[in-house]
Each structure stands twice: as C-alpha cells, then as structure tokens.
Amino acid sequence: MSADSMTAQPGPATAEPAYAGPRARRRNNSLTWGIVGWVVGILFFFPVLWMVLTSFKTEAQAYTNTPTLIFSPTLSQYKTVFSSGLWPYVANSAFATIVSTILVLALATPCAFALSLRPVKKTRDVLFFFISTKMLPVVAAIIPIYIAARDLHMLDNIFTLVILYTAMNLPIAVWMMRSFFLEVPGELLEAAEMDGAPLRRTVVEVILPLVAPGLAATALICCIFSWNEFFFAVNLTATRAATVPVFLVGFISSEGLYFAQLAAAATVATLPVVLAGWVAQRQLVRGLSFGAIK
Amino acid sequence: MAEVTYDHATCIYPGAERPAVNALDLAIGDGEFVVMVGPSGCGKTTALRMLAGLEEIDDGSIRIDGKDMVGVPSRERDIAMVFQNYALYPSKTVGENMGFALKMQGVDSGERARRVREAARLLDLEDFLDRKPRNLSGGQRQRVAMGRAIVREPKVFCMDEPLSNLDAQLRVSTRTQIAELQRRLAVTTVYVTHDQVEAMTMGDRVAVMRLGQLQQFTSPTELYDRPANVFVASFIGSPAMNRFDGVLESGGVRAGNALLRPSDQQLHAAQGHGKLVVGIRPEHLSVGGSGELTVKVALVEDLGSDSFIYGSLADDAGSSIIVRSGREHPRPGEVIKVGVDASHLHLFDADSGERVGD
Numbered sequence: 001m002s003a004d005s006m007t008a009q010p011g012p013a014t015a016e017p018a019y020a021g022p023r024a025r026r027r028n029n030s031l032t033w034g035i036v037g038w039v040v041g042i043l044f045f046f047p048v049l050w051m052v053l054t055s056f057k058t059e060a061q062a063y064t065n066t067p068t069l070i071f072s073p074t075l076s077q078y079k080t081v082f083s084s085g086l087w088p089y090v091a092n093s094a095f096a097t098i099v100s101t102i103l104v105l106a107l108a109t110p111c112a113f114a115l116s117l118r119p120v121k122k123t124r125d126v127l128f129f130f131i132s133t134k135m136l137p138v139v140a141a142i143i144p145i146y147i148a149a150r151d152l153h154m155l156d157n158i159f160t161l162v163i164l165y166t167a168m169n170l171p172i173a174v175w176m177m178r179s180f181f182l183e184v185p186g187e188l189l190e191a192a193e194m195d196g197a198p199l200r201r202t203v204v205e206v207i208l209p210l211v212a213p214g215l216a217a218t219a220l221i222c223c224i225f226s227w228n229e230f231f232f233a234v235n236l237t238a239t240r241a242a243t244v245p246v247f248l249v250g251f252i253s254s255e256g257l258y259f260a261q262l263a264a265a266a267t268v269a270t271l272p273v274v275l276a277g278w279v280a281q282r283q284l285v286r287g288l289s290f291g292a293i294k
Numbered sequence: 295m296a297e298v299t300y301d302h303a304t305c306i307y308p309g310a311e312r313p314a315v316n317a318l319d320l321a322i323g324d325g326e327f328v329v330m331v332g333p334s335g336c337g338k339t340t341a342l343r344m345l346a347g348l349e350e351i352d353d354g355s356i357r358i359d360g361k362d363m364v365g366v367p368s369r370e371r372d373i374a375m376v377f378q379n380y381a382l383y384p385s386k387t388v389g390e391n392m393g394f395a396l397k398m399q400g401v402d403s404g405e406r407a408r409r410v411r412e413a414a415r416l417l418d419l420e421d422f423l424d425r426k427p428r429n430l431s432g433g434q435r436q437r438v439a440m441g442r443a444i445v446r447e448p449k450v451f452c453m454d455e456p457l458s459n460l461d462a463q464l465r466v467s468t469r470t471q472i473a474e475l476q477r478r479l480a481v482t483t484v485y486v487t488h489d490q491v492e493a494m495t496m497g498d499r500v501a502v503m504r505l506g507q508l509q510q511f512t513s514p515t516e517l518y519d520r521p522a523n524v525f526v527a528s529f530i531g532s533p534a535m536n537r538f539d540g541v542l543e544s545g546g547v548r549a550g551n552a553l554l555r556p557s558d559q560q561l562h563a564a565q566g567h568g569k570l571v572v573g574i575r576p577e578h579l580s581v582g583g584s585g586e587l588t589v590k591v592a593l594v595e596d597l598g599s600d601s602f603i604y605g606s607l608a609d610d611a612g613s614s615i616i617v618r619s620g621r622e623h624p625r626p627g628e629v630i631k632v633g634v635d636a637s638h639l640h641l642f643d644a645d646s647g648e649r650v651g652d
Contacts, residue, residue: 190348190368191377205394
C-alpha cells in the first residue's frame with residue numbers, strides 16, 4: 001500500500017481534523033488574509049519609501065544600477081528644492097486647496113442636507129446629475145474652460161483654480177455628505193422640532209456634531225484632490241498662480257538627470273497631505289466607516 | 295394642561311389606498327391620560343403624530359384648548375413628545391438633553407439648571423446629568439426622554455410606545471412610574487401602545503383603533519366588560535375572549551350543540567339579527583359547573599396561580615376555546631364538561647361585528 005493511498009483512507013486519524021476543523025480553517029483563513037494584506041500594503045508603501053530614500057541620496061547614488069539601501073544620507077537635495085523658489089507654489093496650492101475646500105463644504109453641506117433629510121420627487125435625478133458631471137473627461141472640457149478663462153482675463157489667476165477645484169469636488173462632497181446625513185435618525189430632527197428649535201439651531205446643535213467625522217472625511221478628500229490636481233493647474237497657470245504639482249514637473253528634465261532632487265521635491269509636496277491625513281486619521285476612519293457601523 | 299379635541303381628523307399618506315387615520319373623533323379632557331391602542335398599521339401612531347404636528351391633518355381638525363392646530367408648526371404647539379427610540383441628542387449630555395427645549399425658549403441658564411435638576415430628582419437621574427446618552431442603560435435613556443418632556447412643563451405629553459425597547463421586568467416598573475408621574479403632574483397625556491396590558495393599566499380612557507378608525511373610546515373596565523364590537527372583544531383581554539358562531543332560538547342562542555341563555559334584554563335585542571357571534575371570556579367558563587359545553591383538551595398552560603386550558607368543542611374540531619381553571623386541571627386529550635356563566639355572555643352581529651344588547 002502506497003503512502004498516498006494510506007493518507008486517503010478515512011479512519012480515526014481524520015476525525016481529529018474534522019473536530020478541530022472550523023477553528024483551524026479560520027486560523028488558516030486569517031493567515032492568508034494577513035499575508036494578502038501585508039503584500040498589498042507593501043506594494044502601496046514601497047514606491048513612497050523608495051521616493052523618501054532617494055530624496056536623501058546624491059544624484060550619483062540615485063543612479064547606481066544596483067540600487068543601494070545603505071548609504072550616507074544627505075540633505076543637499078532638500079536644500080536645492082527649498083532654494084529653488086518652492087514657497088510661492090506652496091502658497092498657491094495652500095490657498096487654492098483651503099479656500100476651495102471651505103467653499104465646497106459650505107455649499108455641499110446644505111445641499112446634502114436637503115437631498116437626504118428633505119427629499120423631494122426628483123431627488124434621485126438631481127443626485128445623478130451631480131455625479132454625471134464627473135463622467136465627462138476633464139480633457140474634453142479644458143478648451144472651453146481655457147477660452148472662458150482667457151476671455152475673462154483669469155488665466156494664471158489663483159481664483160480660477162479655486163472656482164474649478166470647488167466645482168470639481170462639489171459632486172463628490174455632496175454624495176459623501178449625503179451618505180452621512182442619511183445616517184442621522186429622522187426622529188432626532190423631529191425631537192429638535194418638538195423642542196422648539198428652528199432649522200438653523202437644529203443643524204448647528206444637533207446634526208453637525210453628529211456628522212462632524214463625515215465633514216472631516218469629506219474635507220480631507222477635497223484637500224487631497226485639490227492639492228494633487230495637475231491638469232487644470234498646468235494648462236491654466238504660468239508663473240503667478242502655478243501650484244506645487246506644476247513646480248514638481250519642473251524637476252523632470254528631458255535627460256532625466258535629477259532623480260534625487262525630484263524625489264525630495266515630491267516628498268515635500270506629499271508631506272502636507274500626509275500630515276493632514278495623520279491629524280484627521282481618527283475622524284477619517286470613523287467618517288469613512290460611518291455608513292457601515294451604526 | 296389642556297383639552298385636546300380630534301374633530302374628524304384625517305390623514306392620508308400619498309399613494310395609500312385608505313386613510314391612515316379616518317375621521318377620528320376624540321375629546322380628551324384636561325389632565326386626562328388617554329391610551330391609543332391597536333395592532334400595527336391601525337393609525338394610532340399617525341394620530342399621535344398629527345397631534346404633535348409631525349403629520350399633516352388632511353381633513354377635519356385637531357384643537358388644543360379650542361385652538362385649531364391645522365397648519366401650526368410643532369414647535370408652536372407646546373407639546374412634548376417621548377419617542378419610541380427616545381431620540382436623545384447623542385452629542386449632548388443628559389443635562390443638556392433635558393435643558394435643550396428651555397434653551398430654545400430663551401430660559402436663562404440658572405433657571406434652566408434648576409428645572410433640569412428638579413426633573414432629574416423626580417426621575418432619579420441626578421447622578422447622570424453629565425453623562426452622554428451612549429453611557430446610559432436602556433431604562434436610564436427612557437427616563438432621560440421622559441425628563442426632557444417634563445422639564446418643559448408642556449400643555450400635552452405625547453408618548454409613542456416609550457416602553458417597547460425595555461425588557462419585560464423594567465417595562466412593568468416603568469409603566470407604573472409613568473402612570474404615577476402623570477397623575478402627579480396632571481398634564482394631559484396621549485400615549486400610544488400596541489400592548490393592551492399597558493393600555494388597560496395606564497389609561498384613564500382607552501381608544502381602540504383599527505385600520506385608521508376608532509373602534510371604541512372608553513374606560514378600561516367598560517372596554518373589558520362591554521366591548522363595542524368583535525374586534526375590541528378579541529383585542530382587549532389576555533387570553534382573548536372565546537367566540538362561537540350562534541343562532542337565535544327560542545329561549546337562547548345555540549352555539550354548536552349547546553343552548554346558551556343570555557339575559558332577556560340581550561335576547562330581545564338579538565331579535566332580527568340572523569347570525570350571531572357569542573363571546574365569553576375564559577374566566578367566565580368553569581370546568582364542570584353547569585356543563586353546557588363539551589370540550590376536548592389540547593393543551594394546558596399552567597401559570598402557577600391558575601391555568602388556562604386550550605381546546606376545541608367536542609362537536610366542532612375547528613373551533614377553539616380557552617378556559618381559565620385553578621391549579622387542578624385536566625390532562626391534554628381528556629374530554630371535559632365546561633360550564634358557562636350566562637350573565638357574562640356577549641352577543642355580536644355576525645355580519646357587522648357590532649355588539650348586540652347591553
């Protein structure tokens with residue numbers, strides 16, 4: 001009798017795995033998912049790690065054919081980046097991001113409130129209309145936008161970007177905020193009404209504290225999208241209103257020589273978003289899982 | 295404190311086949327505790343929400359102290375409501391929850407704190423004033439919801455199944471607390487429940503509703519002793535009233551093989567009614583006794599103090615009958631004789647379901 005046929009035979013030996021089966025399977029499952037999680041996590045994180053590491057190398061080290069992980073770090077690339085006129089770009093990005101995010105929240109919150117807590121017959125159509133604006137490729141809209149901006153003498157103007165970023169993020173913000181408002185029990189609004197609260201006080205005192213995590217999550221998403229936006233910025237700005245992503249492109253030369261410098265600039269450009277994400281982490285996780293966990 | 299009058303009040307939800315509340319007439323006295331009771335979908339909650347201003351009054355009117363409330367927003371009606379799920383503000387503390395309505399009225403913070411403390415003392419909530427609702431038990435949350443209502447000293451309390459989320463034991467104790475509190479505060483109260491025990495034990499008067507229509511509005515005792523129709527008879531009382539098909543004969547009403555003898559007044563009133571429904575409560579049947587009915591026992595529910603015998607009439611296997619018995623009771627499968635206390639027979643018209651006679 002071969003070893004194979006022996007193992008295939010049912011007998012008392014198989015009874016034990018059958019008894020311990022579900023627990024063992026669960027353990028195996030969680031191990032598999034753990035490995036998958038780590039692999040995906042590393043896949044996402046590795047390019048970022050590589051970028052940060054490269055930013056501390058010299059250009060020569062960045063170019064070694066067998067990339068090296070052990071090197072003596074230098075801050076020279078950062079010195080170059082900071083001395084090459086980065087700050088006006090950061091200021092433009094920060095202005096466009098902060099102002100557009102405030103505008104988006106100011107417009108999306110009442111809009112989402114109405115669409116979720118005071119729905120009317122055509123609410124679904126309105127919602128679809130909002131999201132349908134995101135279906136149009138930006139490339140298709142850039143020429144009319146460019147001509148409009150030119151005719152209004154708003155090319156290379158930071159307020160053009162503020163308006164565009166507001167418009168760009170508004171549909172997403174309305175949808176996100178709506179999903180948070182939908183979680184607010186209707187009875188709370190009725191209770192506030194019975195308690196004699198006018199709508200403004202109801203929103204400020206009862207609803208906003210409840211949807212604050214959602215508001216934070218929405219704000220962060222808007223910040224990320226605005227901060228990283230490149231297409232409008234590169235096409236509609238030149239020197240006065242250019243943003244950080246446009247500045248970054250300046251480091252890509254046709255010879256591809258300045259890898260370490262580019263990595264340092266990219267790291268600097270990423271930092272504000274990472275910091276904002278870190279600060280808003282708790283709110284963000286609560287906000288993004290708001291619909292799932294009551 | 296106020297009188298509340300429903301005058302043909304009607305509410306129709308868009309697209310609904312029938313009105314949720316159909317021409318409801320109720321006159322609720324000052325300081326009275328009225329319970330609206332009925333099965334799911336009977337319109338009791340809608341009727342309450344119409345009073346609170348949370349549903350439109352499509353026809354008729356509701357008046358508080360004679361003032362028509364049609365078109366008056368909730369916040370101007372001076373009504374406090376206790377919701378089924380309490381609807382406490384999660385981001386506010388117990389004290390802030392209770393004082394919110396006063397804050398909206400512009401009551402200064404000192405007076406507000408005094409009234410909140412007073413209500414908290416009444417409800418045994420003084421130690422919890424700084425806690426958030428999520429840190430309270432179900433019973434405590436329920437008391438906060440009550441506190442939020444009483445701190446306002448409103449004209450009317452509306453309570454929408456406020457005990458339905460509590461466990462059975464807590465429900466019984468809270469039931470008596472609410473009833474006692476209402477008597478002490480003497481604020482007109484409309485209380486909605488699907489639990490007929492709550493209705494019978496708490497209300498000065500009970501409004502039984504079905505399919506949007508008021509079936510009967512009277513005191514709990516009257517409701518139990520003289521149900522206006524078959525629906526009320528079957529809904530009020532636990533276990534439900536026994537009901538048999540009956541036909542008027544000379545000297546009585548025949549139900550199956552038994553000839554039952556209601557009062558002369560009932561027999562006189564039953565003249566001209568073709569088919570009848572005869573009703574008798576389980577406690578008005580007795581094992582042995584005069585032995586008019588022959589019952590085959592299917593199941594015995596022993597409650598300790600007494601027991602309920604479930605079975606069917608021996609000559610009609612499709613019928614069902616419940617008999618209250620003492621601690622001595624027959625076994626399932628036995629055939630027993632059951633006596634009827636004819637002075638407690640109820641007669642209803644089989645077609646209309648309405649009560650016949652006194």
